[in-house]
Amino acid sequence: MDSSEALPPPPPIIPANFVPTKAESGKAPKAGKEESQTKFLPMVRRGVGTKGQKIQLLSNHFRVGVGIKDSLFFHYSCIILWFRVGTHGDGHDSPSHGEKKRMRRQSQSKTIKAVISYAAKIPIQAIADALRGQDSEHFQEALRVLDIILRQHAAKQGCLLVRQSFFHDNPRNYTDLGGGVQGCRGFHSSFRPTQGGLSLNIDVSTTMVVKPGPVLDFLCENQNVKHPNLIDWTKAILLSYFNYIKVLMFAKRVLKNLRIKANNIEYKISGLSDNPCRTQKFSMKDGKDSNGEPRLIEITVYNYYKHHKGIELPYSADFPCINVGKPKRPTYFPVELCTLISLQRYTKALTNLQRAQLVEKSRQKPNERKEALAGSLRNSRYGNEPMLRSSGITIESDFTRVEGRILQPPRLVVGNEESFIPRGGRWNFNNKKLVKPMRLERWAVVNFSARCDTRFLCNTIKKCAEMKGIYINPPYQVFEEDGRSRRDPAPLRVERMYQLVKSKLPGPPQLLLCILPERKNSDIYGPWKRRSLADEGVATQCIAPTKINDQYITNVLLKINAKLGGMNSFLSMECAPSIPLLHNEATLILGMDVSHGSPGRSDVPSIAAVVSSRKWPSISCYRAAVRTQSPKVEMIQSLFKPVPSNDGTKDEGIIRELIMDFYETSNQRKPQQIIIFRDGVSESQFIKVLNEELVPIIEACKYLDEKWSPKFTFIVAQKNHHTKFFKDNAPDNVPPGTVIDSQICHPKNNDFYMCSHAGMIGTTRPTHYQVLHDEIGFSADDLQEIVHSLSYVYQRSTTAISIVAPVCYAHLAAAQMAQFIKFDELSETSSSHGGTTIPGAVHVPQLPLLHQDVANSMFFC
Numbered sequence: 001m002d003s004s005e006a007l008p009p010p011p012p013i014i015p016a017n018f019v020p021t022k023a024e025s026g027k028a029p030k031a032g033k034e035e036s037q038t039k040f041l042p043m044v045r046r047g048v049g050t051k052g053q054k055i056q057l058l059s060n061h062f063r064v065g066v067g068i069k070d071s072l073f074f075h076y077s078c079i080i081l082w083f084r085v086g087t088h089g090d091g092h093d094s095p096s097h098g099e100k101k102r103m104r105r106q107s108q109s110k111t112i113k114a115v116i117s118y119a120a121k122i123p124i125q126a127i128a129d130a131l132r133g134q135d136s137e138h139f140q141e142a143l144r145v146l147d148i149i150l151r152q153h154a155a156k157q158g159c160l161l162v163r164q165s166f167f168h169d170n171p172r173n174y175t176d177l178g179g180g181v182q183g184c185r186g187f188h189s190s191f192r193p194t195q196g197g198l199s200l201n202i203d204v205s206t207t208m209v210v211k212p213g214p215v216l217d218f219l220c221e222n223q224n225v226k227h228p229n230l231i232d233w234t235k236a237i238l239l240s241y242f243n244y245i246k247v248l249m250f251a252k253r254v255l256k257n258l259r260i261k262a263n264n265i266e267y268k269i270s271g272l273s274d275n276p277c278r279t280q281k282f283s284m285k286d287g288k289d290s291n292g293e294p295r296l297i298e299i300t301v302y303n304y305y306k307h308h309k310g311i312e313l314p315y316s317a318d319f320p321c322i323n324v325g326k327p328k329r330p331t332y333f334p335v336e337l338c339t340l341i342s343l344q345r346y347t348k349a350l351t352n353l354q355r356a357q358l359v360e361k362s363r364q365k366p367n368e369r370k371e372a373l374a375g376s377l378r379n380s381r382y383g384n385e386p387m388l389r390s391s392g393i394t395i396e397s398d399f400t401r402v403e404g405r406i407l408q409p410p411r412l413v414v415g416n417e418e419s420f421i422p423r424g425g426r427w428n429f430n431n432k433k434l435v436k437p438m439r440l441e442r443w444a445v446v447n448f449s450a451r452c453d454t455r456f457l458c459n460t461i462k463k464c465a466e467m468k469g470i471y472i473n474p475p476y477q478v479f480e481e482d483g484r485s486r487r488d489p490a491p492l493r494v495e496r497m498y499q500l501v502k503s504k505l506p507g508p509p510q511l512l513l514c515i516l517p518e519r520k521n522s523d524i525y526g527p528w529k530r531r532s533l534a535d536e537g538v539a540t541q542c543i544a545p546t547k548i549n550d551q552y553i554t555n556v557l558l559k560i561n562a563k564l565g566g567m568n569s570f571l572s573m574e575c576a577p578s579i580p581l582l583h584n585e586a587t588l589i590l591g592m593d594v595s596h597g598s599p600g601r602s603d604v605p606s607i608a609a610v611v612s613s614r615k616w617p618s619i620s621c622y623r624a625a626v627r628t629q630s631p632k633v634e635m636i637q638s639l640f641k642p643v644p645s646n647d648g649t650k651d652e653g654i655i656r657e658l659i660m661d662f663y664e665t666s667n668q669r670k671p672q673q674i675i676i677f678r679d680g681v682s683e684s685q686f687i688k689v690l691n692e693e694l695v696p697i698i699e700a701c702k703y704l705d706e707k708w709s710p711k712f713t714f715i716v717a718q719k720n721h722h723t724k725f726f727k728d729n730a731p732d733n734v735p736p737g738t739v740i741d742s743q744i745c746h747p748k749n750n751d752f753y754m755c756s757h758a759g760m761i762g763t764t765r766p767t768h769y770q771v772l773h774d775e776i777g778f779s780a781d782d783l784q785e786i787v788h789s790l791s792y793v794y795q796r797s798t799t800a801i802s803i804v805a806p807v808c809y810a811h812l813a814a815a816q817m818a819q820f821i822k823f824d825e826l827s828e829t830s831s832s833h834g835g836t837t838i839p840g841a842v843h844v845p846q847l848p849l850l851h852q853d854v855a856n857s858m859f860f861c
């Protein structure tokens with residue numbers, strides 16, 4: 001290194017005579033209960049596939065060179081014991097006094113007492129060892145150090161850091177999503193081990209931020225009003241004190257912890273005042289009394305600013321104040337004097353409109369994304385990062401070239417024994433009939449919408465159904481909602497409609513077609529689904545048509561047919577049968593997913609859903625089992641659940657329920673092979689998911705029959721990753737059926753990427769399949785063919801989907817059942833059960849059981 005480029009010596013953080021002590025955090029953990037229960041570890045790759053037409057691709061992985069392999073990083077543990085800031089304690093003063101005190105503090109010295117102890121030595125050599133397939137205890141730590149260097153590099157540029165994504169405060173990066181929320185485009189960058197060596201994975205990333213500017217402007221946009229005087233809390237004050245508090249709590253939740261500027265000083269919002277600015281009082285010093293002691297007077301925030309600051313507050317008088325102090329020592333500012341600063345994450349749940357806007361505006365065509373990524377790498381100037389340079393880390397600027405293979409699509413069978421091979425990952429039912437159409441003889445329409453032409457709708461349904469081979473009678477009746485009920489709560493509207501339906505129909509219908517008043521997230525949907533599926537046992541299809549045509553109605557009929565027990569298409573190899581390794585042995589396929597509440601809602605239970613194949617050798621027909629579990633818990637907790645009973649114990653878990661269904665629908669055969677597809681698990685959870693989910697599944701099987709030992713294959717399907725593929729010198733997406741299992745895949749683990757669907761909009765996101773466990777013994781080609789085929793059995797559409805159908809079904813089942821408890825007041829269901837309530841514990845309400853008439857159906861379709 002040239003002497004002119006040498007780094008300055010680091011500042012002395014510990015005394016020269018300090019003898020470092022090894023911190024406990026650096027020691028290898030002792031074998032305890034958790035370690036002793038580890039039965040499974042992720043498997044290693046057995047080989048790569050060979051089938052398919054080869055295709056040359058580019059990937060957004062950039063080669064990383066490690067020049068100085070004997071470099072070392074030193075890890076220190078730092079514990080801050082206490083702070084001392086000047087000589088003043090925190091307290092509540094008048095707004096002006098508080099401002100002066102904070103300005104004085106900025107010029108005073110700050111004393112921080114900390115204990116720094118040596119924790120670990122991390123060699124760069126660990127990366128090279130791991131890439132050669134050698135186990136290295138320091139490999140993950142070394143990658144983490146390199147990722148931290150990138151984060152620090154971005155932080156010095158003033159970026160917002162969100163995990164491994166970086167966002168610059170540049171107007172070109174923002175897009176308005178409405179409601180005072182903006183999408184901010186940035187870049188993800190992380191180091192990844194691959195078969196070709198270490199690489200830097202760079203991808204476009206988007207996060208939601210609060211629109212900077214006056215707080216009042218943000219609230220107006222957030223509540224969709226055009227003037228501050230129309231903000232909800234003003235109207236609520238005029239209505240009642242109770243309503244004022246209710247709206248205030250909503251505003252407090254939106255604003256809390258956001259950073260503002262007031263009088264050119266930055267603060268964090270801790271809450272809102274209990275009273276409006278006009279009546280909110282605080283104590284302020286006003287001269288001295290006769291004894292020379294400071295005299296305190298009570299004054300309102302409004303009068304203080306008007307009479308002592310000379311600031312008129314045309315809007316703030318009847319608004320609550322912004323509190324930037326502590327609960328017992330508040331400091332208030334009128335809301336119209338506060339301005340939100342830029343690059344603040346918006347972590348609340350988005351509305352459907354905002355989500356649609358985010359998806360629409362964050363899409364990029366493959367060439368656009370490729371150019372953006374190349375530009376990001378150039379602008380990052382990682383070659384000038386001192387820590388990377390001193391470690392001998394270099395990053396190439398060219399996209400990594402990889403070889404993919406295009407698998408042939410499977411042959412599909414439809415009605416009249418007609419078969420065909422889809423083209424481009426798509427097909428249609430023009431001039432085709434469904435392979436197993438149902439007869440729809442007893443059905444009715446319920447209409448919650450005032451805008452739908454129900455006569456035209458019913459005629460179009462009958463015409464399209466007959467074209468697809470579905471025999472359908474006219475609906476028994478169209479039930480229109482009384483217009484006077486439309487302002488009532490959704491559960492009450494549903495109850496009234498069901499009472500009307502039951503009073504008119506001679507018996508339970510096969511189907512109720514429900515026309516919703518809104519297209520997205522109608523509040524009718526949850527109560528209607530719960531009443532239909534849990535209480536009445538009636539299949540139901542909800543629609544909110546904006547335009548009724550043959551294509552729309554055909555898609556609706558595909559869902560209805562599957563819900564009633566029909567099938568729209570089969571794989572021809574299901575009928576032969578000739579599925580690799582699945583037609584000789586009874587095989588059960590499971591798809592598992594967990595759905596969590598929206599961000600910031602720690603009181604909403606998570607929903608675990610497992611769907612299972614039935615009617616072997618079919619792999620197109622499924623049913624679902626769904627349970628609630630503790631909020632934000634990713635591991636599924638109810639797979640094996642022995643509970644006391646009169647006969648000892650019985651298993652009330654998910655797996656027993658699904659295996660019994662498989663047995664009953666597959667000619668009394670137990671599955672000898674069980675393939676599990678698990679969604680939503682990160683790499684750091686692989687060992688955990690194997691030992692907390694695969695182990696209970698095995699236990700559930702043994703509980704049914706001690707002598708029964710099926711073989712298991714456990715595969716994690718990941719969509720939340722940042723690897724993309726591009727055609728070389730071509731603007732369109734990679735073709736459907738493209739699989740990649742070399743070069744940019746893991747150097748040791750058994751993984752592959754698959755683009756099974758046709759990317760029509762934006763850049764295709766491949767699914768990353770991680771095979772953690774395989775007792776069945778699939779070859780790479782056989783397993784990739786099965787995964788590819790399972791992307792063609794999705795009964796809701798006429799396209800190959802991006803992930804295997806059982807995983808997609810599990811996601812749908814969890815989302816639909818989550819609506820069952822969405823409209824319940826959790827506080828009402830969490831009353832005492834006679835036991836001691838654990839402080840801080842969240843009661844988990846149980847989902848209502850599905851009615852026996854629909855429990856085995858594809859109600860989630």
